[in-house]
Amino acid sequence: MGAAMNPPGMSEAKTPVNRRRGRLQLLLILLGVIGPMILATGMYKLQFWVPEGRSYHGELIGNGQTRADIGVPAQEDRWQLLVTAPKDCSVDCQQLVYLARQIQIGLGRDASRASHALAIAQPLNSDYATKLQREYPQLQRYSLDPPTYIKGAQSNDTPHLWIIDPHGNLVLRYDPTVKGKDLLNDLRHLLKLSNIG
Incomplete structure (x- = not known):
């Protein structure tokens, strides 16, 4: 069977x-x-099949550069709006410093996830240094190494504003003509997608 x-x-x-x-x-x-x-x-x-369209307004830094690659050795464990000025902090630089602070305030309940900072190669003039101490008490200040900055940022002496992630990676770069609303939207989008910082 x-x-x-x-x-x-x-x-x-x-x-x-x-x-x-x-x-x-x-x-x-x-x-x-x-x-x-x-x-x-x-x-x-x-770099094939990369979409041409984009949803961000700054220049995307996708090459793995960090803060140290542009001459800023400091470390921060939050998202950071960093203004760099390879010379003195003139009108464009001061406008970006003001914008960085306004963007952080504009984050509302996420404001604690970001900080704002200034990295400059030359000492600030005394009037502006006094103004920063009085009106920007949370602004972090770093020294900037000009040769490293020019090589790493591939830039001339124009001030820039950078969005940097909590690991110190450069994410986006903006020149002084950036609109505050565009920058705020970019940072909000990054914070929404990120589970760090």
Whole structure:
């Protein structure tokens, strides 16, 4: 009776087919999991199929540069709006410092997730230094190494405002013509997507 139900050689014939089918399923599962990661890495490294449209207003810094690469050795464990001035802090620099503070205030309940800072190569004039102490008590100040800044930022002596993540990575860069609303929207978007800082 048992022989009638399972003719000789029948189970042996099904085994190689089942093995091939199982291997094929395993291969498809691995391709489904690993394939997108390989594709995404290739897109990032080789810059192909990168969308032309963007939802941010500054210049995206996607090369892994950190604060130290632009001559600012300090570390902060929050998001930071950093104004850099490779010379003195003139009108454009002062406007960016004011904007950085306004953006932090504009974050509302997320204001504690960000800080604002100034990195300059030359000492501040006494009037502006007094104004900063009086009106910008939370502003952090750093020294800036001009040769490192010019090399790392690939910039001339124009002041810039940078958004820096809590790990010290440069994320976005803005020149003095940036609109406050655009900058605020960019930072809000980053904070919404981020679970750090």
